[in-house]
Amino acid sequence: xxxxxxxxxxxxxxxxxxxxxxxxxxxxxxxxxxxxxxxxxxxxxxxxxxxxxxxxxxxxxxxxxxxxxxxxxxxxxxxxxxxxxxxxxxxxxxxxxxxxxxxxxxxxxxxxxxxxxxxxxxxxxxxxxxxxxxxxxxxxxxxxxxxxxxxxxxxxxxxxxxxxxxxxxxxxxxxxxxxxxxxxxxxxxxxxxxxxxxxxxxxxxxxxxxxxxxxxxxxxxxxxxxxxxxxxxxxxxxxxxxxxxxxxxxxxxxxxxxxxxxxxxxxxxxxxxxxxxxxxxxxxxxxxxxxxxx
Amino acid sequence: xxxxxxxxxxxxxxxxxxxxxxxxxxxxxxxxxxxxxxxxxxxxxxxxxxxxxxxxxxxxxxxxxxxxxxxxxxxxxxxxxxxxxxxxxxxxxxxxxxxxxxxxxxxxxxxxxxxxxxxxxxxxxxxxxxxxxxxxxxxxxxxxxxxxxxxxxxxxxxxxxxxxxxxxxxxxxxxxxxxxxxxxxxxx
Numbered sequence: 513x514x515x516x517x518x519x520x521x522x523x524x525x526x527x528x529x530x531x532x533x534x535x536x537x538x539x540x541x542x543x544x545x546x547x548x549x550x551x552x553x554x555x556x557x558x559x560x561x562x563x564x565x566x567x568x569x570x571x572x573x574x575x576x577x578x579x580x581x582x583x584x585x586x587x588x589x590x591x592x593x594x595x596x597x598x599x600x601x602x603x604x605x606x607x608x609x610x611x612x613x614x615x616x617x618x619x620x621x622x623x624x625x626x627x628x629x630x631x632x633x634x635x636x637x638x639x640x641x642x643x644x645x646x647x648x649x650x651x652x653x654x655x656x657x658x659x660x661x662x663x664x665x666x667x668x669x670x671x672x673x674x675x676x677x678x679x680x681x682x683x684x685x686x687x688x689x690x691x692x693x694x695x696x697x698x699x700x701x702x703x704x705x706x707x708x709x710x711x712x713x714x715x716x717x718x719x720x721x722x723x724x725x726x727x728x729x730x731x732x733x734x735x736x737x738x739x740x741x742x743x744x745x746x747x748x749x750x751x752x753x754x755x756x757x758x759x760x761x762x763x764x765x766x767x768x769x770x771x772x773x774x775x776x777x778x779x780x781x782x783x784x785x786x787x788x789x790x791x792x793x794x795x796x797x798x799x800x801x802x803x804x805x806x
Numbered sequence: 807x808x809x810x811x812x813x814x815x816x817x818x819x820x821x822x823x824x825x826x827x828x829x830x831x832x833x834x835x836x837x838x839x840x841x842x843x844x845x846x847x848x849x850x851x852x853x854x855x856x857x858x859x860x861x862x863x864x865x866x867x868x869x870x871x872x873x874x875x876x877x878x879x880x881x882x883x884x885x886x887x888x889x890x891x892x893x894x895x896x897x898x899x900x901x902x903x904x905x906x907x908x909x910x911x912x913x914x915x916x917x918x919x920x921x922x923x924x925x926x927x928x929x930x931x932x933x934x935x936x937x938x939x940x941x942x943x944x945x946x947x948x949x950x951x952x953x954x955x956x957x958x959x960x961x962x963x964x965x966x967x968x969x970x971x972x973x974x975x976x977x978x979x980x981x982x983x984x985x986x987x988x989x990x991x992x993x994x
Contacts, residue, residue, distance in 0.1 A: 572904075572989060741993050763861045766939070767977055768984030773854030775980060777987025784984060793939060 539677055540684045542618020545609055547641040550649025557790070558643055559650050562636065562709040565786040566779075567593035578654050579603075580661030584630060585739045588723060589666030591630045599656035612648045613641070617686045619676075626676035628664070629683070629723060638689040638708030670723075683724040698794075702802025705795060710787075712803075715779065716746050731803070738779045748804040761800035762793070834898040842889035843898070845881045852877040853980070860938075860976050868930045871972060875927035878979065882920035887913050900992045908989070915986045918962060922979035925967025929975050936970065938977030 565571075567581045575581075579602075581593030597603040604612070611622040619626055619633040627633060639647075669675065689708050691700040706712045717725045718734035726732075733745035744750070751761060760771045765788035768776045776784060788796060834840045852874040858864040859871060892906050905912045960978035961967055967975045987993070 572908075757863075759861050759863055763857065767857075767860075767980035768987075769853055769857050769980045771854075771857065773850040773852070773857060775853070775983030775987050777984060777989075777991045778993025780993075781984045781988030785981060785988065789981065793937065 540618065540680050540686050542614035542620050543637070543641070543686050543688075545613030545617075545641045545644055547609075547645035550609075550642075550645040550647070552646070552649040552653050555643075555646030555648065555650030556653075558639070558647050558709060560787050560790040561705060561795075562639075562647065563711065563783060563787045564596070564647075566782040567631075568596050569593075569786075571782075571786075576655070576657045578651070579657035579659065583662075586630060587719075587736050588628075588630075588670040589664060591628065591664045592661040593631075594661045595657060595659065596651065597654050597657045598652055599658055602658045602660050603656055604651070605656060609645060609648050612651075613644050616644050616647075619680055619684065625673055626680060628666075628676065629679065632711040632714045634684050635708055635711035635714065637684070637686045638704065640688050643709075679723060682722070696801075698798045698801050699805060701795065702798035702800070703806075705799050706802050710799065712746065712799075715743050731806075741778050746803055748806060751804060758797065758800045758804055761803060762796040765789075765791070765796045765799060766793070834896060836894060836896055836899075838889045838891055838894050839896055839899045839901075842886070845886060845889065849878050849881055849983075853983070856976060860973060866934065871930040871976075872927050875923045875930065875975075875979075879920055879923035879927060882923055883917045886916045886919075902990050902992050905990050912986070912990055915982055915989075919979065919982045919986075921962050921964050922960070922967065922975050922982055924964035925961075925970075926972055926975035926979055928964060928968025929970055929972040932968075932970065932972055934971050934973055936974055938971070938973035 559565075564578065567584065568578045569575055570580060570582045572582060576597070578596045580595045584591045584593070595603045598605040600606055607615075607622055614620045614622070615627065615631075616633055616639065617637040619629065619631065621627065636644075689704045692703070695703075713725060713731065715737050716731045716733055717727075718729050718732060718736070720726050731745060731747045731750075733743045733750075735742045737743035755771060756764075764770050764776065765784060767789070768781060768784045770776060775781075788799070791799075834843065855870055855874045859866055890901065890905055890912070893903075895901055895903065960974050961970075967978075
């Protein structure tokens with residue numbers, strides 16, 4: 513019963529915060545991007561690292577690149593990654609770089625409404641302005657495709673977008689990644705990838721009933737992954753306990769093969785094939801270093 | 807607001823209750839399912855031998871690579887797909903029904919596994935000049951490149967693979983396992 517009470521309490525807090533935000537507190541400000549002209553090749557690397565393809569392309573059904581993704585089932589409802597090709601009406605062809613920056617760092621549509629955090633903008637906010645400009649340049653190289661993705665299907669009360677403004681006030685930090693000067697360059701590179709574009713915590717850190725991360729259980733895994741999959745813990749402690757070394761983590765991110773000889777499937781299979789398999793060996797080792805020595 | 811809270815509370819109960827149910831384990835009785843589970847286990851054992859070799863944590867051993875590749879080749883293609891008669895599902899099986907709605911792709915991946923394993927067997931004695939990493943290109947500039955899944959860049963021709971670094975065939979083979987598991991295996 514404690515869970516229900518905390519849920520009710522949480523909802524009351526959220527509703528209260530929504531009211532406060534509306535009346536008094538300022539919402540987190542999306543960043544205004546200032547950058548040199550984007551580098552599409554660098555942006556492609558970052559787009560793969562960010563996992564854009566897995567959610568915005570329906571690969572299983574042979575859908576066009578970034579023209580809209582498969583259903584993502586969550587405890588809050590079912591989401592469909594929208595069409596982010598440069599199509600003028602169906603995609604993001606009418607956006608500016610400034611609009612894209614607001615979406616990536618502030619979770620706001622050009623029209624001003626707030627996005628659900630299933631779009632992992634709290635992580636993309638760790639990208640630098642130049643990173644975002646580069647990803648934007650990469651997206652311009654994608655062939656435009658007509659046709660919108662299906663609308664999201666959310667349960668009440670999660671269908672109330674007003675609540676998202678409160679969510680952003682509670683959980684969103686729009687500032688870019690800051691390295692820790694006491695740690696190695698490799699560790700910091702890993703921290704940037706894992707906490708930022710790689711958005712590992714989006715699935716591997718359990719969420720509270722408000723959909724915010726349970727920060728005291730970072731990377732502890734859980735039972736409510738996409739499509740009801742259970743998500744394994746990826747803390748250094750859990751990985752070591754399961755017999756994984758740094759090299760094992762890096763190798764699994766490259767090939768999908770685990771120390772037991774299994775090949776990862778499910779959502780992680782998509783992450784590997786559309787994302788981490790394309791990274792450099794150095795970046796995979798950085799991810800492993802941060803996860804194991806966090 | 808009371809109604810709002812009670813609906814939310816009910817949803818929380820349902821979510822919690824849904825998580826509490828799991829199937830009790832039972833021995834597999836279907837011979838095809840039993841055989842394919844053993845086949846997958848054999849391939850897993852072969853991968854378990856190959857992984858540290860290509861990870862670089864044990865010394866490279868061409869004979870071990872060839873033998874493990876042969877183990878996988880002998881279980882690819884029709885040797886694998888014949889064990890998936892339409893609708894063969896059970897509580898123990900992790901197979902997804904998508905296998906039969908997308909049979910062509912399932913069978914193609916099983917064949918590709920064979921090409922890559924044959925290529926790896928042939929390449930086992932070659933010098934290791936390529937780490938088998940992906941890379942490069944722009945998102946749409948080479949649409950085929952961005953849309954493609956990892957591993958697809960390697961030639962699907964065993965003879966061509968047999969002339970390259972064994973790492974290329976290994977990466978492509980490992981990613982074929984993962985691609986198939988992503989589409990056709992239940993991950994719980």
